[in-house]
Amino acid sequence: MFLDKDIYLFDLDGTLLTIEVEEFLQHYFKALSVEFKDLCQNREEFIQALMQATKQMIKNQGQQTNRQVFMDKFSQLVGLAAADTEQLEVRFNNFYQNEFADLDQYFTIAREKPAAVINYLKNKGKRLVLATNPLFPPAGVKARLSWAGIDAADFELLTTYDNMSHAKPNPDYYREILTKIGAEPDDCLMIGNDPQEDGSATELGIELLLIEDFLIPRDKVDYPVSWQGSMAEFKRLIETKL
Ligand SMILES: [Mg+2]
Structure with missing residues (x-):
């Protein structure tokens, strides 16, 4: 058995x-793009970069962590220098501990x-x-x-x-x-x-x-x-x- x-x-x-999941993603992307509005010209551009970097993680063959793959691709797409990438990660982590953690208010x-x-x-x-x-x-x-x-x-x-x-x-x-x-x-x-x-x-x-x-x-x-x-x-x- x-x-x-x-x-x-x-x-x-x-x-x-x-x-x-679809409904969740809408709220998630909205909250993210508000938080990172300084990084991209517009919301669509930001979400495109996020989706492409995520796709890159899904294709990861094990050479590096998914985190590294994501950060490299995302930074490249939005044109960040290495030092700014470190800062980006700090901002992502803050986002997940705060704004992201509050998204449950939208769901039953x-x-x-x-x-x-x-x-x-x-x-x-x-x-x-x-x-x-x-x-x-x-x-x-x-x-x-x-x-x-x-x-x-x-x-x-x-x-x-x-x-x-x-x-x-x-x-x-x-x-x-x-x-x-x-x-x-x-x-x-x-x-x-x-x-x-x-x-x-x-x-x-x-x-x-x-x-x-x-x-x-x-x-x-x-x-x-x-x-x-x-x-x-x-x-x-x-x-x-x-
Ligand atoms: Mg599932």
């Missing part, structure tokens, strides 16, 4: 955190079930990994976890842009996690809402569970799914079987 696995890898956005977030699931698994002695696409600094990941009412300390690893050098859906992202936590695919379960980005874990032999409350439709993806249901059903499943 898949629930017997020792290590549970959880996606964040749309899985533990019940927000529509269902905290009860995901937080109960994490607590239950923790009490059962499961090892937990937050396998969120590592495109954010730690402050950005911890803020989103706190929106979900979940304590970052419950996870032995949070994947962030400064501790990873691959991103989803590259299966090497999951290999990098296994190396970091000293585990084999057969020890792990991946629980997510994206048949592609979370599903690519199955290329290594990690079993996939899909939480369908915010399921992302992917027509052309056919990764094997060991179980699929709502977060409420998943909560019932672990409470009866574990």
Whole structure:
């Protein structure tokens, strides 16, 4: 039975955190472009630079951290000198600790079930990994976890842009996690809402569970799914079987 696995890898956005990603991105980009309005002529230019630097992180093949890839590309696109890049990073970190952390006011977030699931698994002695696409600094990941009412300390690893050098859906992202936590695919379960980005874990032999409350439709993806249901059903499943 898949629930017997020792290590549970959880996606964040749309899985533990019940927000529509598109709606979230709109508020996120707006807040960012207000904060950094001095760097670009206009908001579109800024968002373009952000998107391109993010795409570069997603293509990262492991030579440097995602953070380095992002900073290099973003600085180049907005024409920053090296010293200014350091300053940029300080500003990004401040942003994620302050303005970003307040974005939850725009969303209705269902905290009860995901937080109960994490607590239950923790009490059962499961090892937990937050396998969120590592495109954010730690402050950005911890803020989103706190929106979900979940304590970052419950996870032995949070994947962030400064501790990873691959991103989803590259299966090497999951290999990098296994190396970091000293585990084999057969020890792990991946629980997510994206048949592609979370599903690519199955290329290594990690079993996939899909939480369908915010399921992302992917027509052309056919990764094997060991179980699929709502977060409420998943909560019932672990409470009866574990
Ligand atoms: Mg997701």
